[in-house]
Amino acid sequence: MDSSASISHSHQLPSPPNQMTLQQTNLCASSSSIYLHVILLFSTCLLCLQTTITAIALTNETDRLALFKFKESVPQDPFNMLSSWNDSMNFCNWHGITCDRQHQRVTALNLEGYKLHGSISPNIGNLTFLRLINLQNNSFYGEIPQEVGHLYRLQQLNLNNNTLEGEIPSSLSNCSNLRAFGIGINKLSGTIPSSLYNVSSLQILSVAVNQLNGTLPLNIGLNLPNHHKLYLGSNEISGTLPASLGNLVNLIVLTLSENKLSGEIPKKSKKKSPSMVSTIGLLLNVSYKELYQATCGFSLSNLIGYGSIGVVYKGALDQEERLVAIKVLNLQHKRASKSFMVECNALQNIRHRNLVKILTCCSSMDYSGNQFKALVFEFMTNGSxxxxxxxxxxxxxxxxxxxxxxxxxxxxxxxxxxxxxxxxxxxxxxxxxxxxxxxxxxxxxxxxxxxxxxxxxxxxTNDSSQKQSSTxxxxxxxxxxxxxxxxxxxxxxxxxxxxxxxxxxxxxxxxxxxxxxxxxxxxxxxxxxxxxxxxxxxxxxxxxxxxxxxxxxxxxxxxxxxxxxxxxxxxxxxxxxxxxxxxxxxxxxxxxxxxxxxxxxxxxxxxxxxxxxxxxxxxxxxxxxxxxxxxxxxxx
Known part of the structure; x- marks a missing residue:
């Protein structure tokens, strides 16, 4: 090997270290890039998480503020049921409040029977996760806020037995998941919004004992296929009973008395399955004439019991001549009318195998023009x-x-x-x-x-100091x-x-x-x-x-x-x-x-x-x- 070759070879020897240095430099640059991407990704995730937390906090804060506004609208709270509604605890732990686990949003507002006196705050419409509102048996006054129509998840709205006035909000038709709507025993006026009859999910509609007027839509039995309880009694509803009521094959309760309606209640076809045609649980109002005929003119031979506020007759009702017990109230007794309402409400809303079953009721006029009230029960063959x-x-x-x-x-x-x-x-x-x-x-x-x-x-409530206090x-x-x-x-x-x-x-x-x-x-x-x-x-x-x-x-x-x-x-x-x-x-x-x-x-x-x-x-x-x-x- 000559010297030139040796020299040439010797000059080529340092070359590999230079290439390694370049590769290391590239590797370091690549690693730095990866680290930078990781840091950027982590920062982005933190930002997203912070945004989500902030969003949850904001929506939770909306619920909290809405509940405080609700409390402000209730100046009288005799049982101090809203005393827990303060910043000392999370609002999901407040009395009467239920939240979902995932979002910690309010899903239920249940304050039934606490004698609360106040109005219903429009801010209730901000509780957009609500599925249940139960404020019945209180003393809420004023109007039902239109903002309730914002609650598209709402399934049950129970406002029975208050002193609410004004009209039923038409915005309720936006509550497309509504299954039960109760505003009975209030002071509501106007007509039932026609759009409410188009809420096909509705199963229970209770508007009895108000001052509602107008007529029933002709297609009522077609638009409410799932309806099984319809309380319309004691209003000022007029017109002819729609024939389409007969299409409500799932209907088990229908009250129409003390209105200005005319015509006969359409009966269910006997061609349907036994569960459809059986009327043992069907609460259709009967007339004085039907009860008069069922008892042979309230004959003494059909008298089976008596008490301080009424007498009980045995009767054979409808075409099937089904035996029933008919309790006729003595309206001269000061407790009779209240007893009628209490017993209707109790026996319609409470179910137990050892409670007598109420079948129907009658609130009408007798042949002498006197007020007449009676309750019809399942007949017990072995007596008392x-x-x-x-x-x-x-x-x-x-x-x-x-x-x-x-x-x-x-x-x-x-x-x-x-x-x-x-x-x-x-x-x-x-x-x-x-x-x-x-x-x-x-x-x-x-x-x-x-x-x-x-x-x-x-x-x-379990507080003994909060038992009903009427003596x-x-x-x-x-x-x-x-x-x-x-x-x-x-x-x-x-x-x-x-x-x-x-x-x-x-x-x-x-x-x-x-x-x-x-x-x-x-x-x-x-x-x-x-x-x-x-x-x-x-x-x-x-x-x-x-x-x-x-x-x-x-x-x-x-x-x-x-x-x-x-x-x-x-x-x-x-x-x-x-x-x-x-x-x-x-x-x-x-x-x-x-x-x-x-x-x-x-x-x-x-x-x-x-x-x-x-x-x-x-x-x-x-x-x-x-x-x-x-x-x-x-x-x-």
Whole structure:
């Protein structure tokens, strides 16, 4: 190799390091570019996130401010239900407010039954995520703001029983998801917006007891295919009933009375499926003429019951001659009209298997031009519990067939429905007048509680200071009413518990609380308390005892009559009776039931069992009794 070549080669050796340096420079530049892109992307994401957070904050702030404006429009809040509406907590935790989890936007405003007095702020239209507004049973006045029409997600708008005035906003037709709209019992006037009938999602429309006028659209039955409850009664709506009403195949409630409407209510075709043609649940108003004919002119032969504010007839209604019970109110009684409204509202809005079912009502004029009001109920073939417990002497009746198990079932039926009214109904209800003659028995001897004429609604709160406070009027029959009622105490759930105690003792002892033997301080409670547990056979209804024990009990009762109603304690005789004749499990069952009755009748209302506890205990007693029968292979 020559020197030139060597030199040339030596000059080429540094070249690779120069290329590497250039590549490293390019790599560094590329890495810097990547880092720059990452930083830019991260910054962009942060900016987007900040924008989203800012947007959420702004929309949440809109809801918060709208709620504050709503509160400002309610100057009177007697139960301080809006006291939590302040900046000390997130508005989603305010009383009556529900928010969705994702957006933290207000989806429900539920302030039913708190006696709120004020107007409805137009700012409510800014709560655009609202699906439920429930302000019924308050004292809201003024107009329904047009801004409600901005709530396109709204599904339920309940404003019943306030003092709202003005017209129904036509903007409500923009609420395309609206399913239930209730403005009954207000002072609204004008016509029902025709556009409202075009909201095909609407299932319940309640505008009864207002001052609305106008006519019903001819296509009402075509535009509301999903409608199943339509309350139009007590307004000034005129014209002919549209034939298209017959197309409302899902309709189960229709009230039209006390309007200026003419024509007949279109009937559903009998060619439709049984669920469509059955009218057992259809609440169509009936005329005085129909009820007159159904009862053969309100004949005494069809009279099946009576009370202070009305009488009850048996009748055969419609072409199917379906048996019904028709309660005709005595409108001379000062409580009759209010009782009519209370009972209609209670029985239409509350559902339980052990409540009597209201079928229809009538508010009209009789043939003499007098005002006439009546309620039509499902007919109970076995009548009232009272006639089973206390048959007339000349009527050897079905009382002997009312077994212990049947009485247990009836006691549980009644406890269950009172527990439901107190603790599980949408709005708590105090029954106020529990007694055997308003407990009706169907063909299967299932008990149904009827007669809501004295029922009271409670605000939806657990604060005892917020119970309904009206002390005006009767709070139940004297023999069954709690002692605090006699001292002007307010109606309460504890009062119902006391009435249940009287009912329970009466059913298992077979004696009315007004029996002539109860005097000089002796009553049902003391009668049972003094005898239990050893003297059970002396006080229990003889029908529940084996024949041998019943004969001995009759002898004991004869001694009571000869000794000024004082229970004679013959320990030796009682021990023989209890050990030799009465079954131990029967004895335990009866003692347990009567002890429940005693626990419900404590003088202090706070010391009484509540109906949830009573229902649970009665189920346990029944199951224990049935279990003992099954274990022994016995028959009930």
């Amino acid at each position: 519990l009272d006639i089973w417990l206390h048959p007339e002497r000349d009527n050897k009746n079905q009382s002997s067939n009312l077994s212990l198990l049947q009485r247990l079932n009836i006691a549980i039926d009644v406890a269950s429905v009172i527990d439901y009214l107190h603790n599980h109904s949408t709005q708590p209800v105090i029954y106020c007048d529990l007694k055997p003659n308003i407990i009706l028995l169907d063909n299967d001897m299932v008990a149904h509680v009827s007669d809501f004429g004295l029922a009271r609604l409670l605000p939806t 005006i009027g009767i709070k139940g029959s004297i023999a069954y009413a709690a002692p605090e009622y006699g001292m002007g105490g307010e109606a309460s759930t504890e009062g119902d518990v006391y009435s249940y105690r009287i009912f329970l003792l009466e059913m298992f002892l077979g004696k009315r609380p007004i029996d002539e033997m109860f005097k000089d301080g002796l009553n049902l409670h003391n009668f049972a308390k003094m005898a239990l547990p050893e003297g059970l056979v002396q006080i229990v209804d003889p029908i529940l005892l084996p024949r041998e024990v019943e004969e001995m009990q009759t002898s004991t009762l004869a001694r009571e009559d000869n000794n000024k109603n004082e229970i004679q304690e013959d320990k030796e005789t009682l021990d023989i009776v209890n050990l030799c004749h009465i079954d131990a499990n029967l004895h335990k069952c009866l003692v347990s039931v009567l002890e429940i009755g005693l626990a419900c009748s404590m003088e202090s209302p706070k010391e009484r069992m509540n109906m949830e506890e009573v229902t649970r205990e009665m189920h346990l007693i029944k199951n224990a009794f049935l279990g003992s029968k099954i274990c022994r292979g016995g028959l009930i």
